[in-house]
Amino acid sequence: MRSGVWFSTLGLVASLAWLCCLSLRPVEGGKVLVMPVDGSHWLSMKILVKELTRLGHEVVVLVPETSLLIQGSDSYKTEIYKVPFTKDELDSIFNRLREGVFKQPPGIEDLFVNVRRLINFTSIQVEGCEYLLNNEPVMSRLKSKGFEVMLTDPFLPCGPILAHILSIPAVYFLRGLPCELDLKAAQCPSPRSYVPVFFSGNTDIMTFPQRVKNFMMSFLESYLCKVMYVHFDDLVSRYIERGMTFKDLVSQGAMWLLRYDFTFDWPKPIMPNMAFIGGINCAKKAPLPADLEEFVNGSGDDGFIVFTLGSMVSNMPEEKAKTFFDAFRQIPQRVVWRYTGTLPDDAPKNVRVMKWLPQNDLLAHPKARLFITHGGTHGIYEGICNAVPMLMFPLFGDQGDNVHRMVVRGVAEKLSMHDVSTETLLAALNKIIHDKSYKEKIDELSAVHHDRPVQPLDLAVFWMEFVMRHKGASHLRVAAHDLNWIQYHNLDVFGFLVIILITVVGLTLKCCIFCTRKCCKKGTAKRKSE
Amino acid sequence: MRSGVWFSTLGLVASLAWLCCLSLRPVEGGKVLVMPVDGSHWLSMKILVKELTRLGHEVVVLVPETSLLIQGSDSYKTEIYKVPFTKDELDSIFNRLREGVFKQPPGIEDLFVNVRRLINFTSIQVEGCEYLLNNEPVMSRLKSKGFEVMLTDPFLPCGPILAHILSIPAVYFLRGLPCELDLKAAQCPSPRSYVPVFFSGNTDIMTFPQRVKNFMMSFLESYLCKVMYVHFDDLVSRYIERGMTFKDLVSQGAMWLLRYDFTFDWPKPIMPNMAFIGGINCAKKAPLPADLEEFVNGSGDDGFIVFTLGSMVSNMPEEKAKTFFDAFRQIPQRVVWRYTGTLPDDAPKNVRVMKWLPQNDLLAHPKARLFITHGGTHGIYEGICNAVPMLMFPLFGDQGDNVHRMVVRGVAEKLSMHDVSTETLLAALNKIIHDKSYKEKIDELSAVHHDRPVQPLDLAVFWMEFVMRHKGASHLRVAAHDLNWIQYHNLDVFGFLVIILITVVGLTLKCCIFCTRKCCKKGTAKRKSE
Incomplete structure (x- = not known):
């Protein structure tokens, strides 16, 4: 590029455009309910929660009585709910997890070890969720507050369940879900020829054997999905609708705020209701002590x-x-x-x-x-x-x-x-x-x-407010959600056309045979009469 | 939402964040080559061209000597090139098109009428492109200028061809290409069960007969694609690489600036290198005379x-x-x-x-x-x-x-x-x-x-500058571009696994038969000896 630094002018113009655009759509303080996931997941969600509070929204964070990292703060309101486990029990589960990591060797068995650890960790959280859902006073308070949006991490089912019970749109804030349930629930195509399966060790560029591995691991993943989410499916089925799965419930989300971008993940198809906020946790810097x-x-x-x-x-x-x-x-x-x-x-x-x-x-x-x-x-x-x-x-x-x-x-x-x-x-x-x-x-x-047009925290705030302003983001929701697997893949259409084709070919053949026989009979009769 | 208007604060903060973000990455005046498509396509591209010039970039627009709407301007530089048709010839082609529209009835034949008109219009433009490519003085001037990016509408092949010849990344600015060549070239999945085919009269929610129609029309579309792009394929094959198709060439584009959004189009899968700039043409308003x-x-x-x-x-x-x-x-x-x-x-x-x-x-x-x-x-x-x-x-x-x-x-x-x-x-x-x-x-x-985080014109400018800053947007380019149809759909993997399965089943059966026979023989021999 040549001479002439003009970035400050551009910045100013862009800023004014942004300011002007925002002034076209006044935003007032909204009511936000937050159902976080304990542990490191909470650390980046907290940044968004604090920013929403700072911007004038009334944010209420659901905090379990016993937790690893989630705590109250002056920066947001909390609603504390009882859970059926003590801090010691929670810590001991986590300590077992911590001890393991310095002893067990990594390898293919990593996958199974990870699944077991995950199920241990999530089972206790599911119990905590049930306690909340059965907690009449808390649930009544939540229902009476008139929340406009639920900010949650669908890594655990409680947020999506609450959003459904309270009839408010859910905005998901996550890195991803085990066995890519996030992509499946968002109806996002994930071609296995260049989108590597988790833990496959593949990249987006694969040799033939790597594609074979990827293909086979995606089958394994489908099986793991069933094992991993069985508790969640059960909870959803009991509290929302008999037969409804966790995936069905999660697919109702309005917006997916995904904590990655394509400097980390390999490029792949995405959906209109996905926004990429990777790096949201490193926006703010302070001088060192x-x-x-x-x-x-x-x-x-x-x-x-x-x-x-x-x-x-x-x-x-x-x-x-x-x-x-x-x-x-x-x-x-x-x-x-x-x-x-x-x-x-x-x-x-x-x-x-x-x-x-x-x-x-x-x-x-x-x-x-x-x-x-x-x-x-x-x-x-x-x-x-x-x-x-x-x-x-x-x-x-x-x-x-x-x-x-x-x-x-x-x-x-x-x-x-x-x-x-x-x-x-x-x-x-x-x-x-x-x-x-x-x-x-x-x-x-x-x-x-x-180098991106909007910084991740601003983007996350934008979509939270968008969902509040428009009571969801239905214009970004694909119609694929209303199709079953056969319909989505047009297998019924394909079958129908094959039947038509077979019928037409069959009838044509029958006609031909019939005509040929007629001709032959006529020929034989003629020869006989001759 | 409740009381407390704080939008101006948010606006200011967002503006400062934007300003701060831009100041982190100084941008200097870049060299932009523009190959527009004549007619209404040019009208919105011109808005971006003027904005880029205003922001200090050196923009050169390739203008055919004879055109419908493309003209020189004080707002940008031009490079005028000769074409093998006169204004009268061009007008007469367009007049025939104009006359037709008030007489011919619409209907299914609309599709074929549209294709014929399109081919008539594009053929003459392809000839114009050849004149440019064979114009040694102009081509040398373009090569010597050191352009950093090509802004073009791939509705016609000349822009992508020039970008390839000049070895500069191309940013596409378009509404879409006939028979969805844009989606195909961008490797964007387009499930036929909820993404309606152009002119099918379907929406994203389809009944079974509508899905049958959509499915069949997508076959027709594939055929039309071949007919429509035969001139383009030929041009690409002759000027770039023997056997290369227009789709292959277009797929090399760095970024797709698409002139729609999901208030106009139905939601569907998208790709990371697509930006939606629908409404770019209605940003600026002036008082009426x-x-x-x-x-x-x-x-x-x-x-x-x-x-x-x-x-x-x-x-x-x-x-x-x-x-x-x-x-x-x-x-x-x-x-x-x-x-x-x-x-x-x-x-x-x-x-x-x-x-x-x-x-x-x-x-x-x-x-x-x-x-x-x-x-x-x-x-x-x-x-x-x-x-x-x-x-x-x-x-x-x-x-x-x-x-x-x-x-x-x-x-x-x-x-x-x-x-x-x-x-x-x-x-x-x-x-x-x-x-x-x-x-x-x-x-x-x-x-x-x-209600969007960045206004369309700012977004288009951002991506143009991004491509200049990073010499493309390779981190957003999916690896699917390097796969053929069989590989993309993992059909080779599937075939391989089926062969393995048949072999294993076959061998197991053979073993069973062999063992059974052995046992039977032994039994018969035993009975005989008894």
């Missing part, structure tokens, strides 16, 4: 490494931690590590462990060289947003698949937590820090990610 | 009617015009009519005919009650933007299908130009003006249409 700023600034030209394993895993067995400390001792970079375990006596001085760390603000620091992460989408997007290459240790859930996406794009390396050694760790650290290609590629990815 | 303002204001409570048949048809046979004058005489509304034909001596005083009229500004007037239009997408979107119900007379091209979409939504009525009478016209006018449902429905449609 003075001592932390001093520590990372002191790293000089070598820079520093940010190391976290997500909001749910802040600890690891001592032996495992030693591997990391031993490797960190041998590099010139400083390390900021979210770690609540015991420190060894000889802990290296270039490592600062913290109970909690401002991950996004650290990654935004110009001296950040590398991000060691478990590969949750929040962390990945903070890596992409701030253009920091990653060393990834997938632990559970979708992380294995997330990590694969980043490794394939050349912006990360993957190691497995169960067999990492000081040597492999050192080699990986040095490779990513010194091979410039990782940084170049994530710079490119980051530039593309940031 | 004083005399016209006086005329329409004088219409009192009855309001006025805007009557145009598009940029290409400003006249009609006198007998036909009489029908309209006679009907207009009997209504209290005033009429502003774009008409260049002879006025009858007794022309009613409530009708003002004009050679050209500011259509969008008139429709934006609060007294506008009805829009009589041929159903081009430009006019339709001006009707939607300004929430004016429509009486539609489809003439040719996609208009029949466009009109159907509006009639089904209850915001318009349709009459056919060849058999309209004063009585039917009067009845339709009175129905639309006095039955409040038309106005209520178009008000709703208009509200939804306007």
Whole structure:
């Protein structure tokens, strides 16, 4: 491109256009009900919840009495409901999950391990949901409030069920659902020839054997879908309509706010009621606390490494931690590590462990060289947003698949937590820090990610308000929702046309045979008479 | 929604976010080559061309020496090239087309008539394109300029061919291509069970017979595709690569700017590299000239009617015009009519005919009650933007299908130009003006249409600049482009698995038979020995 910087003019014009456009459609404070999913899912939804409150909407968040991360706040109202489990029970389920990740080897069995863990985690949440649905006083209060929209993560069924009972449109906020139930419920085509199945290890470009694997895994996925959602189907069938499945219920959603974009996922068909808000969690940056700023600034030209394993895993067995400390001792970079375990006596001085760390603000620091992460989408997007290459240790859930996406794009390396050694760790650290290609590629990815017409948080707010203004987004809902599988694939039409064709061909043949016989008979009779 | 107007705050915040986001990615004046399609297609593309120029880009529009509507302007540079036809020849082709529309009856044959007309029109344009491609001086100048992006309408093949020759990414600006070649080239799934085929008269909700019709018409469409694009395929094959089809070439486009949205089209699957800019032509409004303002204001409570048949048809046979004058005489509304034909001596005083009229500004007037239009997408979107119900007379091209979409939504009525009478016209006018449902429905449609996160012109500019900044939009391009039909549908995988299955079943059966025989033999031998 040539001379003449005019971006500020464009910005101003665009801003005025936006302002003018908004002033055409006054928006007043709406009533928003929020049914979040506990754990890291809540962390990015909270950003939208706070923004909606800040903008004047009356937001009520349903908070279970016992939870991992969901809490009350001054930024939004809450409605606390009882659940049939204690904090200890919840923690113990999660601790079992945490322990497993440092011991079990990854592999094809990962898929089944993940499914089992998922079912354990969701079963208890389903029980919590039932408690809420049977809680007459809370349900009456919710019904009387006149909510206009439900913001929920359909990873658990309670949000969609409540939206249906309260007759309000639901906006979904999610990364995706196991076995792609989100795509199935949204009627989004997902051609198996270039859309890789989760955990298949494929990319969008597949060889013939990879396509065979993808095809077969999609069958396996269909089976898993049935196993995984059996509790949800049962709940929906009991509380909404006999025979209705969880997928049927989820398909009623007005809008899908998907926490990814095509710097993370491979391009594929999408639906009109999908909006992509990947990176919504890394919009806001704050300066680092003075001592932390001093520590990372002191790293000089070598820079520093940010190391976290997500909001749910802040600890690891001592032996495992030693591997990391031993490797960190041998590099010139400083390390900021979210770690609540015991420190060894000889802990290296270039490592600062913290109970909690401002991950996004650290990654935004110009001296950040590398991000060691478990590969949750929040962390990945903070890596992409701030253009920091990653060393990834997938632990559970979708992380294995997330990590694969980043490794394939050349912006990360993957190691497995169960067999990492000081040597492999050192080699990986040095490779990513010194091979410039990782940084170049994530710079490119980051530039593309940031370059979008509307920032993710604004886009999410827009669609929430749109659904309130128009009581849904019915103009974006495909008619495929009213078709069954046979109708969708036009198999009845195909069958009908085949029957017609067979009938026509059959009749024509019969006519021909009849005529031929007639002719033959005539010929024989003529010859006989002759 | 409740009290508390805070839209201005939101607007300001959003504006600042936008401004901040843009300032992160400085944009400098880029070099844009534009290959437009003559006729009404050019009218909306011109809006984007002017905006790009205004924003500091160096825009060069390729203008054929002889054209219907494309002309030079102070707002952009032009490169004029010779074509092998005169203005008279071009006009005569178009006149034949114009004459036909007032005589021929509509119906199923419409489809074939449309195809023939289309081929007549495009053949001469293909010849013009060849002249350009063989024009050494012009081609050298284009090659030397270092353009960064090609803005073109792939309705004709010259733009995509030039983009390929000049090795620059192409951004397509279009309403759609005949026989849905746009969707096919973009690898966009189009399930025939709820995506109606053009001219099928179906909507997205179909009965079984309608699905049969849709299914069969999609076969017919495939055949038409071959007939319609034979000249284009030949041109591409000769100038780019032997055996390459027009569809192959078009599929290389970086971005699709589609001049519709889901207030006009029915919701369906889309692709990540599609942006919807329907209504781009009705963003800017100007006050009416004083005399016209006086005329329409004088219409009192009855309001006025805007009557145009598009940029290409400003006249009609006198007998036909009489029908309209006679009907207009009997209504209290005033009429502003774009008409260049002879006025009858007794022309009613409530009708003002004009050679050209500011259509969008008139429709934006609060007294506008009805829009009589041929159903081009430009006019339709001006009707939607300004929430004016429509009486539609489809003439040719996609208009029949466009009109159907509006009639089904209850915001318009349709009459056919060849058999309209004063009585039917009067009845339709009175129905639309006095039955409040038309106005209520178009008000709703208009509200939804306007309610979008980025206005169409800003969105089009954004993607043009994005493609320049990133030399394409490869992260949005699906891998399906590299698959053939068999691979895309995984038919080879399916075949392979069937062979495996047959082999396994066959071998198992053989084993069983072998074992059974062995057992039987043993049994017989035992019995014999006994």
